[in-house]
Amino acid sequence: MKVGKLPTSLLKEVVFSELTNRSEEVLVRPSTGEDCAVLDFDKYVCVLSTDPITGAVEDIGKLAVHISCNDVASNGLQPIGIMLTILAPTNTTKEDIRQVMVDANKAATSIGVEIIGGHTEITDAVNRMVISTTAIGKQLKSKMILTKGAKAGDIVVMTKHAAIEGASIIAKDYYHRLKGKMNDTQINNAIAFSDQLSVVKEGVIAGEFGVNSMHDATEGGVLGALWELAEASKLGIEVDIERIPIKAETKAICEIMDINPYRLISSGVMIITVDEEKAQDLIEILEKEGVEATRIGKILKENRLIKQAGKTTNMEEPDTDELYKVIEGHK
Structure with missing residues (x-):
């Protein structure tokens, strides 16, 4: 099987199909695009999400905190706590473990x-x-x-810029591969993208504002997140790929590595759908709070489409994240 998370079709076939027991307290259970479980606690709900970090070497403590907290924030709330499991190989040192915990604690505190x-x-x-x-x-x-929760006619809003996490990981873990093809300033700028990995701020803002749906972009990148949101809502989507913000550093890294930035892991990006008449107000509120936000598409009743260079093509189901192509190519 391919490296990376299972494709949606395979998840349905061999994972979701085997989950038969049901508890009445479970309000949201495993399904495509829904990264959180939701438990009924009377007037409140408990929201939980779990994720591993397998594609990075540096900063994994930091990444591990943000990736799960971002999922919870996609439900429009501030996470309270996080459980952290470390499985380390036998050549790990005491200082390696300490560094993971220092990084994790710093991210959690932030x-x-x-x-x-x-x-x-x-x-x-x-x-x-x-x-x-x-x-x-x-x-x-x-x-x-x-x-x-997306509705036909919703405007699709994206925060920040594509491939935040992937560009940062590659810049840090494959620095010597990039050096000479990019200058130090460009590489360091990309490494610093890791300071933008959290979507808790925009998740809470959008939740208080009142949007219809949210999904954070992780494996599969921005296009993967858009497809998953449409799949979860059983609707179509149209995205103008030329409206998706992307930094010059990310473009350069992806050209050097020969990968697609729109399908590169993008933690730090929140995909939001909102009623058309409220979309501009949401964008203005986010930007006032220091969060870049861009209108990139709309929700359709059916069909999943990508507009680019005056042409429209079908959006494909997410495949292996582009980061794994880099990892496999450098073993």
Whole structure:
């Protein structure tokens, strides 16, 4: 099988199909595009999301915190706590573990989340460090926002710029491959994209504003997130790819590595759908709070389309994230 998360079709066939037991307290259970489980706690709900970090070497403590907290923020709320599990190979040092915890604590502090538990283990089952986190949040049931909540006619708004996480990982982990083809300033700018990985701020703002759906862009990049949002909502989507913001540093990295920036892991980007008449107000509020926001498309009743250079093509189901092509090519 290919490296990376399972394609949607395979998830449905071999994972979701095997989940048969049901509890009445579960309001949201596994499905395409829904990265959080939601449990009924009377007038409140408990929102949980879990994710591993497998595609990065540097800053994995930081990445691990943000990736799960971003999922919870996609439901429009501030995460409360996070559980963190570290599986480290046998050549790991005490200082390696310490650095992971320093980075994780710094990231958690920056978004007001407490690391409330987890597990740390040295094991020969892995050949490099793997971190898995579970983020937990609490929300009024009446304010739940789900990926599947998009409506036909909604405007699609994207925050920040494409491939934030992927460009940062490649710039840091493959610095010597880029050096000589990009100058140090460009590479360091890309590395610094990791300071933009959290979408908690925009998730909370959009939740309070009242949007119809949200989905953070992780594996599969911006196009993958757009497809998953449409799939979750059982609707179509049209995106103008030329409106998707992308930094010059990201373009340069992707050209050197021969990968597609729109399908490169993009933690730090939130995809939001909102009623057309409210879209500009949302964009202005986000930008007033220092969050770049761009209108990139609309939700359709059917068909998933990409507009580019005056042509319209069908949007394809997400495949292996472009980051894994880089990793596989440098083993």
